[in-house]
Every structure is written in C-alpha cells, then in structure tokens.
Amino acid sequence: MRATTIHAAGDIRVEEVPDPVIKKPTDAIVKVTAGCICGSDLWPYRGENPIRSGATIGHECIGIVEEVGSEVRDFKAGDYVVVPFCHCDNTCANCQAGAQSACVNLGMTASGQAEYARVNQADGSLVATGGTPPDDLLASVLALTDVMPTGWHAAVCAGVRKGGTAVVVGDGAVGLCGVLAASVMGAEKIIAMSRHESRQEIARAFGATHVVAARGKDGIAEVREITDGIGVDAALECVGTDEAMKTAIGVTRPGGGVGFVGVPHGVELPIRTLFERNIGLRGGIAPVRRYLPELLALVQDRTIDPGKVFDLTLPLEEAPEGYRAMDERRAIKVMLQP
Amino acid sequence: MRATTIHAAGDIRVEEVPDPVIKKPTDAIVKVTAGCICGSDLWPYRGENPIRSGATIGHECIGIVEEVGSEVRDFKAGDYVVVPFCHCDNTCANCQAGAQSACVNLGMTASGQAEYARVNQADGSLVATGGTPPDDLLASVLALTDVMPTGWHAAVCAGVRKGGTAVVVGDGAVGLCGVLAASVMGAEKIIAMSRHESRQEIARAFGATHVVAARGKDGIAEVREITDGIGVDAALECVGTDEAMKTAIGVTRPGGGVGFVGVPHGVELPIRTLFERNIGLRGGIAPVRRYLPELLALVQDRTIDPGKVFDLTLPLEEAPEGYRAMDERRAIKVMLQP
Structure with missing residues (x-):
C-alpha cells in the first residue's frame, strides 16, 4: 500500500510498504478514507523524538472495515468506523476505571496516513458511525480520532x-x-x-x-x-x-x-x-474510547463541529507538504485523503 | 509570657517573651489550654528550613478567648475555641472556593506552644467548641487544629x-x-x-x-x-x-x-x-477552617478519635524534650500544657 513514512527529521516520504495484516484474532484492518497529521507528529519531524528510519507515521484515521480477526464480534467488513488513536479492550480494570489509554492491551494506530491501518482490540476500540458520514461531517468525525x-x-x-x-x-x-x-x-x-x-x-x-x-x-x-x-x-x-x-x-x-x-x-x-x-x-494520553460515543453523538446532531480545525486538505501523496505546512504554522491541521 | 522559641537547629528553649497583643481590630488573643508539636516543626529543628533566632515556634493550639479586637463580632472573652493553624477571613473569593489556606488575609498561629496566641481574622478562623471539651475529647479537639x-x-x-x-x-x-x-x-x-x-x-x-x-x-x-x-x-x-x-x-x-x-x-x-x-x-496546605465544623461534629459525637496520635503529654516547660522525642521518633505527637 501507499503510506507516509519518516526517515529522519524533516524527511517525510510517501512510499510503497507492505499491507498491514491481521496478526491477532482481535485485530481488524481498516481501509482509510481520511487520515490526518497530528501536532505530536511534529515532535519526531522536528527531531525532538527518536526516529526509526522508514517507519510509518500517523495515528489518526477513519475508514471502512476491510477484514476482521476470528474473535471480532461487533464489526464486519463494510462497517464505517472511527479509529481511536489508542486501542483498548474496553473491558480491563483500567478501561473500566476510565483509563482506556492505559489499557492492559493497549495498541496504537501505526499507519493512519496510509491506505490501510491495523486496529488491535477492534471490538473494544472501534466505534461505528452508522454508515458513511455526510460530506459536511467528515472532518468533524475525523477530529474524533484524537484532537x-x-x-x-x-x-x-x-x-x-x-x-x-x-x-x-x-x-x-x-x-x-x-x-x-x-x-x-x-x-x-x-x-x-x-x-x-x-x-x-x-x-x-x-x-x-x-x-x-x-x-x-x-x-x-x-x-x-x-x-x-x-x-x-x-x-x-x-x-x-x-x-x-x-x-x-x-x-x-x-x-x-x-x-x-x-x-x-x-x-x-x-x-x-x-x-x-x-x-x-x-x-495524560486521552482515553479516547471513553469519550467517543458521547462526542460522536454531539457531532452527528451538529452540536459541535470540531472539523473546523482542518484548514488544509491534501491527497495522501502530498503528505510531505502537509508536514511542512503544519511545521511552519501555515496550517492548523491537515487532512490527508488516500 | 512563657513561650517555646527556636534559636538554631536543635536549640529549642522555653523562655519569657512579650505577650501577644491585638494589632488589628479583627484579631483575638487566645489563652492556650493545650498546644502541640507538629511534624513540620521538625524541619527547622533539623536545620532544613531557615531559622530566625529567638522566634516563637508552634502553630497548633486550642484555648479560651482572652480578648478580641473591636471588629470581632462572633467571639468574646471566655469562649472555648479551636484555632486553625492557618487563619482566614472565610469570606474572600479563595475562601469561598474552599481554598481557605490561600485566603487573601491569610495568617498563621505563631505561638501555639506558649501561654497565649494571637489569631488574625478571628471571626473567619475560630470555631467554638460550645464550652470546655470533656477530658477524654481534649486531645481529639487539639488534633483538629492541623493534623x-x-x-x-x-x-x-x-x-x-x-x-x-x-x-x-x-x-x-x-x-x-x-x-x-x-x-x-x-x-x-x-x-x-x-x-x-x-x-x-x-x-x-x-x-x-x-x-x-x-x-x-x-x-x-x-x-x-x-x-x-x-x-x-x-x-x-x-x-x-x-x-x-x-x-x-x-x-x-x-x-x-x-x-x-x-x-x-x-x-x-x-x-x-x-x-x-x-x-x-x-x-497543599490544608484549608483547615473548611473542614473544621464537620470534623468537630465527628469528634463530639465520638465517631472519630484523632487524639489517639498523642502519645506523650508534657508541661510546656519541657518542650525541648518534646522536640527530642519526636525527632528521635520516640513519640508520634507531643501535647504541651502551659
């Protein structure tokens, strides 16, 4: 698949990498319809965090379930979903205490700026939107993955x-x-x-x-x-x-x-x-899954429109320009469309 | 009056010092019936806080109102009172928000291990016990001043x-x-x-x-x-x-x-x-006045007995031994009786 990768500070590329695959029976693969660049992606981009050269980057995306592992019960191929950037089983003691970002089975979206992403703990993490979001809500739904x-x-x-x-x-x-x-x-x-x-x-x-x-x-x-x-x-x-x-x-x-x-x-x-x-x-790290159902409802009934933070939308291939725009504060937040 | 003073690390004395007097119309003077040594008094005693040589020490006491300033409305000579170690007007914005220990008119008991103590903001700070506490409650009432x-x-x-x-x-x-x-x-x-x-x-x-x-x-x-x-x-x-x-x-x-x-x-x-x-x-510093009414009620109906922490009672004159006993952890908490 095509994916955004980081090779060194300031060196963002879009290149061919292996497709993510189901590794555990609780995983799902999501075909990304929209991803975005996070302010925290700028830490490695600016050389302030360690970098593994060639690694995929990006942890925010929404999309359509492509495939699920054998133990996934609540989702199936074709479901439109929000992917919280941190994945959780939503059942462990920490999740039950509202600390889903410290789930004992914590995972992270590793290729949100790409064509496909793997989700660990699909049943615990994903939230269905009930169909393709209307065009005017897409950005706000995408904002629910993290910001x-x-x-x-x-x-x-x-x-x-x-x-x-x-x-x-x-x-x-x-x-x-x-x-x-x-x-x-x-x-x-x-x-x-x-x-x-x-x-x-x-x-x-x-x-x-x-x-x-x-x-x-x-x-x-x-x-x-x-x-x-x-x-x-x-x-x-x-x-x-x-x-x-x-x-x-x-x-x-x-x-x-x-x-x-x-x-x-x-x-x-x-x-x-x-x-x-x-x-x-x-x-700390936001327990995204804890807030998601409430926030999705607020977006869907048009009480909130967090999508306003996206002031630049680029095709996935132009991810490097998206990073530059955010780094130089020319853009608040950049949406990438595969 | 007789008062406990500190002259240097490890140098605690009981000596004659001027009686405290009403300085502001909101002040009161309390005749101390019982005071005590606080774990925090050990910081200067051990030389870990700066010391003003000859200063009185001790911020916990209960006693009987001796005299009040012209603007004190709720207390009069003869009232038996608990003196919170930090004094407050209990009316400013910080007090109303429950942060009495950051009152804009904050004061501190400066001679709790002595015969008399001045209380700033008497109306806001003091809590009346409704008469002399029974002997078996005295220690628990004293514990309400701080610990x-x-x-x-x-x-x-x-x-x-x-x-x-x-x-x-x-x-x-x-x-x-x-x-x-x-x-x-x-x-x-x-x-x-x-x-x-x-x-x-x-x-x-x-x-x-x-x-x-x-x-x-x-x-x-x-x-x-x-x-x-x-x-x-x-x-x-x-x-x-x-x-x-x-x-x-x-x-x-x-x-x-x-x-x-x-x-x-x-x-x-x-x-x-x-x-x-x-x-x-x-x-942070406990907003003692905020909790006092509730805790006094719990002491008076014998739900709690925090006075158990006092395992050594000494006459005021033996304050230096009280400090030694607490410093060496021979005593948990020492009551001093003038």
Missing part, C-alpha cells in the same frame, strides 16, 4: 464546570478543541491564549469569550485582570512545553485545576507553587 | 471514595489521620505503609485493613499485590520527601489520584509517569 477527545480530556482533567472560568494555553488543533469542550461543558468565561488571527477566529467560533495574545508574565497578568485578579478555575495546557505549563499554573486560582494533554517535553513542575496554592494537576 | 484536617485534605485531594482503595504513605500523625479520613470516607481497602509497631497499631485502630512495612520498590510491589496488580485508586502522601512522593505515585493505578500534604522538600515530580498513567496530583 477533539484530547481537548475534551484536558477540560475534564482541569475540572471545567458550568458557570466557571477556563483558560486554554495553546492554539493548535487540540487547544481549539479544548475551547470547544469548555464551551459545551458550560464554562462562563473561556479565555483562549493565541497570537494568530486565524486561530483566534476559530477559538471565538468555538466559544472563547476572550482572547489573550500576550505570553509569559504579560499573558498571565492579562488573564488575572479578566478574572478579577483571582485566576481561572480551570486551565487547559495543550502544548507540552515548560513555558506553556508555567503559564497554565500561573493563571490558575488557588484551589483550581490544570489539565494537561500536551506531551511533556522539558517540563519541570514547580511543586512548591502547586502546594502553596493547592492547584491540582491531572492529564 | 486531622491535613490528613482529611490528603484524602479529599487523592479522591478517596466509598468502596475504593487507598494507600497512606507516612505513619506520622498526619498519615495516621489520613487513614482515619479514608476510613470515614468509606474506602474498602486502606493500606498503611509503616514500619513501626506502635504506629501500625494506631493505623489499624483508625481503619487500616492492611499494613505494608516494606519501602521503595518492595513496598510498591506489595501494594500492587494487595490490589490485584492494579494499584490503588487514591494515594495519600503525608511525608514530603522525594521517596515518599515516588512511592505514592508508584502505587497509584492509571487514572487514580495522589493527594499530597507533606511540605515538599526536594521532591521532583516525574511528569512523564503522571502523563503516561493519567495520575492526578493535588495537595
């Missing part, structure tokens, strides 16, 4: 509540989905920290009541001013850098919470500050 | 829930109160990590269902075995060292929570582990 549930997880972890205040640090696709999540959860003031006009626009469309363009100390001061000098109840850290974490903690009120979903790179947690201000911290 | 609400805060922050599992790291007075808190909150399995027989005994009396004496990796392995290999829902970190924090995180299941109330000394948080296992972290 929307990840933004949602940030909001859950931060403790966003009806009538409360929230700030979102990071204006990437996940951060924007965090704004949308906080809005659905009923936060009264939602402050998006963003310097880019096109992203600010989407943040506003997603429910941001305020936009703060300043960063660091100035940004923190502005958020405090908006919140009567107190800080926010809930901060969503959607970047993963030390600066973003420090900002999130800096804007949070005593007794408030920080939800973090940016993969931490070089983050040092200021435990004394957390202690002195009783600020809670919770986050 | 019991702090153990309770650890349990709240860790997310202890009915039917869940909890581990308590630290067998000091706060840790033991954490066991008691987890028990009141209905945890089904409560694992106390303790190597000292007398402390294990109190832990069991407070509701511990299991005791683990091993530390580090072995201790973590034992806790995992008790919890079917999964780890606990809630871990209470009641020490403040890096080892204790690593143990607390190590025994917590994916999606579980760590509540930390030990004043952090040299703790480095492993953010990648927290991220990969979606472990929440919340803690």
Whole structure:
C-alpha cells in the first residue's frame, strides 16, 4: 500500500510498504478514507523524538472495515468506523476505571496516513458511525480520532464546570478543541491564549469569550485582570512545553485545576507553587474510547463541529507538504485523503 | 509570657517573651489550654528550613478567648475555641472556593506552644467548641487544629471514595489521620505503609485493613499485590520527601489520584509517569477552617478519635524534650500544657 513514512527529521516520504495484516484474532484492518497529521507528529519531524528510519507515521484515521480477526464480534467488513488513536479492550480494570489509554492491551494506530491501518482490540476500540458520514461531517468525525477527545480530556482533567472560568494555553488543533469542550461543558468565561488571527477566529467560533495574545508574565497578568485578579478555575495546557505549563499554573486560582494533554517535553513542575496554592494537576494520553460515543453523538446532531480545525486538505501523496505546512504554522491541521 | 522559641537547629528553649497583643481590630488573643508539636516543626529543628533566632515556634493550639479586637463580632472573652493553624477571613473569593489556606488575609498561629496566641481574622478562623471539651475529647479537639484536617485534605485531594482503595504513605500523625479520613470516607481497602509497631497499631485502630512495612520498590510491589496488580485508586502522601512522593505515585493505578500534604522538600515530580498513567496530583496546605465544623461534629459525637496520635503529654516547660522525642521518633505527637 501507499503510506507516509519518516526517515529522519524533516524527511517525510510517501512510499510503497507492505499491507498491514491481521496478526491477532482481535485485530481488524481498516481501509482509510481520511487520515490526518497530528501536532505530536511534529515532535519526531522536528527531531525532538527518536526516529526509526522508514517507519510509518500517523495515528489518526477513519475508514471502512476491510477484514476482521476470528474473535471480532461487533464489526464486519463494510462497517464505517472511527479509529481511536489508542486501542483498548474496553473491558480491563483500567478501561473500566476510565483509563482506556492505559489499557492492559493497549495498541496504537501505526499507519493512519496510509491506505490501510491495523486496529488491535477492534471490538473494544472501534466505534461505528452508522454508515458513511455526510460530506459536511467528515472532518468533524475525523477530529474524533484524537484532537477533539484530547481537548475534551484536558477540560475534564482541569475540572471545567458550568458557570466557571477556563483558560486554554495553546492554539493548535487540540487547544481549539479544548475551547470547544469548555464551551459545551458550560464554562462562563473561556479565555483562549493565541497570537494568530486565524486561530483566534476559530477559538471565538468555538466559544472563547476572550482572547489573550500576550505570553509569559504579560499573558498571565492579562488573564488575572479578566478574572478579577483571582485566576481561572480551570486551565487547559495543550502544548507540552515548560513555558506553556508555567503559564497554565500561573493563571490558575488557588484551589483550581490544570489539565494537561500536551506531551511533556522539558517540563519541570514547580511543586512548591502547586502546594502553596493547592492547584491540582491531572492529564495524560486521552482515553479516547471513553469519550467517543458521547462526542460522536454531539457531532452527528451538529452540536459541535470540531472539523473546523482542518484548514488544509491534501491527497495522501502530498503528505510531505502537509508536514511542512503544519511545521511552519501555515496550517492548523491537515487532512490527508488516500 | 512563657513561650517555646527556636534559636538554631536543635536549640529549642522555653523562655519569657512579650505577650501577644491585638494589632488589628479583627484579631483575638487566645489563652492556650493545650498546644502541640507538629511534624513540620521538625524541619527547622533539623536545620532544613531557615531559622530566625529567638522566634516563637508552634502553630497548633486550642484555648479560651482572652480578648478580641473591636471588629470581632462572633467571639468574646471566655469562649472555648479551636484555632486553625492557618487563619482566614472565610469570606474572600479563595475562601469561598474552599481554598481557605490561600485566603487573601491569610495568617498563621505563631505561638501555639506558649501561654497565649494571637489569631488574625478571628471571626473567619475560630470555631467554638460550645464550652470546655470533656477530658477524654481534649486531645481529639487539639488534633483538629492541623493534623486531622491535613490528613482529611490528603484524602479529599487523592479522591478517596466509598468502596475504593487507598494507600497512606507516612505513619506520622498526619498519615495516621489520613487513614482515619479514608476510613470515614468509606474506602474498602486502606493500606498503611509503616514500619513501626506502635504506629501500625494506631493505623489499624483508625481503619487500616492492611499494613505494608516494606519501602521503595518492595513496598510498591506489595501494594500492587494487595490490589490485584492494579494499584490503588487514591494515594495519600503525608511525608514530603522525594521517596515518599515516588512511592505514592508508584502505587497509584492509571487514572487514580495522589493527594499530597507533606511540605515538599526536594521532591521532583516525574511528569512523564503522571502523563503516561493519567495520575492526578493535588495537595497543599490544608484549608483547615473548611473542614473544621464537620470534623468537630465527628469528634463530639465520638465517631472519630484523632487524639489517639498523642502519645506523650508534657508541661510546656519541657518542650525541648518534646522536640527530642519526636525527632528521635520516640513519640508520634507531643501535647504541651502551659
């Protein structure tokens, strides 16, 4: 099949690789109808994560079941499905506790930017859409494989509540989905920290009541001013850098919470500050499957439209240009169509 | 008045110092009937915190109101009161959000091991006992000034829930109160990590269902075995060292929570582990006033008896011996009677 591969920092190719095959009786093979590039794919692209040269890359896709293993009961060839980027059995103790991203049978989509992808634990992981999504919902359904549930997880972890205040640090696709999540959860003031006009626009469309363009100390001061000098109840850290974490903690009120979903790179947690201000911290890899049914329903009844984060759609063969566009922040999020 | 003072690491004295006086109209002076030594007093005693030579020490006491400032409305001379170690107005935005330990008018008891103590924000801070406590409740009422609400805060922050599992790291007075808190909150399995027989005994009396004496990796392995290999829902970190924090995180299941109330000394948080296992972290200085009414009621109806943590009572003049006994772990917690 044709698949996107990474060979070194900055070296993305689309080339012929072996088709994925059923390896375990709980696996399924999905023919990808749409995949996309994740902000976290930029870590190896920028040389900040180790790379296995020639490996396929991409963990977000939707598509049609092509083949299932002998133990798969709930899906069959022809079913249109959402593939959560982390696969789970949805039955183990961790899954039952809502930590599907720590399932004892955890798997990951390894070729989401390709023609086919293998799904481990198909019954536990996949969610059927009930047929081919209408054209105008396709992007939003694709956003359910990672960014929307990840933004949602940030909001859950931060403790966003009806009538409360929230700030979102990071204006990437996940951060924007965090704004949308906080809005659905009923936060009264939602402050998006963003310097880019096109992203600010989407943040506003997603429910941001305020936009703060300043960063660091100035940004923190502005958020405090908006919140009567107190800080926010809930901060969503959607970047993963030390600066973003420090900002999130800096804007949070005593007794408030920080939800973090940016993969931490070089983050040092200021435990004394957390202690002195009783600020809670919770986050991690989103348990996508846990949120998927609820979020799919919100997409299908058109309550939310996370697909707005896709501002560039390319044929699969142009994946290298998609990476460049995201790396240079010319695009928020890129859809790839095989 | 006679008061306990600290002059250098290991140098505790009882000497004559000026009586505290009303400085602000919201202050009150309390004649101390009983005070005590806190595990956190051992930090300066051991030279691990800076010391102002000759300063009074001690932040836990109960007693009788001696005098009130002109703006104090709810208390008068003669009222028997519990003095939370951190004083608050109980009306500001932080107090209303349950973060009384970050009150905008925060104060601290500065001479709890003495004959008199000043309380800032008397109306917001003090809780009346409704008369002199019966002799057999005195120690438990005294425990409400800090250790019991702090153990309770650890349990709240860790997310202890009915039917869940909890581990308590630290067998000091706060840790033991954490066991008691987890028990009141209905945890089904409560694992106390303790190597000292007398402390294990109190832990069991407070509701511990299991005791683990091993530390580090072995201790973590034992806790995992008790919890079917999964780890606990809630871990209470009641020490403040890096080892204790690593143990607390190590025994917590994916999606579980760590509540930390030990004043952090040299703790480095492993953010990648927290991220990969979606472990929440919340803690800090206990908002004592928030919990006081509920805990006082539990003491007065004899549901809880946190006073069991006092295993040595000395006259105030023998405070130096009290410090030695706690430092050498000959005593769990020492009551001082002026």
